[in-house]
Amino acid sequence: SEDSKLYDKIYWLQEDKKCLRPMLAPNLYRELKHFLRISNDPVVRIFELGACFRKEDSKNHLNEFKMLNAVEMGEISDTEKRLRELIKGIFASLVDYEIIEEDSVVYGKTIDVEVKGEEIASCATGPLPMDSNWGIDEDWVGIGIGMERLTKLVNNDPSAKAYGKNFTYQDGIRLDIK
DSSP states (O other): OTTSTTGGGSOBOSTTSOBOOOSOOHHHHHHHHHHHHHOSSSEEEEEEEEEEEOOOOSTTOOSEEEEEEEEEEEOOSOHHHHHHHHHHHHHTTTOOOEEEEEEETTTEEEEEEEETTEEEEEEEEEOOGGGGGGTOOSEEEEEEEEHHHHHHHHTTOSOSGGGSSOSSEETTEESSOO
């Protein structure tokens, strides 16, 4: 709603509430449910890499960024434990990270992965009350990784802009050398 803290961060395209994708799409979870239905495995794991768009006013954020979403759905007995295992498996060999618990307007309780005080991933578990809108009632865990930020931190660069979509950098190298 327009009263939400997140409303101003969304790129609205038309008055009929169409917008550029600000975060993980519910469609990913619907696809997981279909894969779970046809799979012989009790847990289905998929990932997607796609563009996300948010209006940001910080030098640490990009308005358009690549999000890698890694999600599992199915018979997960302890979703928080499984989420922490996934975080360790993804990040332990790349960076020294810290896990921070946060409250989210959208997801309720979330776990953020931070490196040097900067969030590089936001993680959640479900099902959540809003999931019923898409017929999702299975347990799930999900990690959304901001790829430009992660690349910036792995390369020890001061800005993620060199790794984002823009006309000033190509492969992390500044094009307008003076």
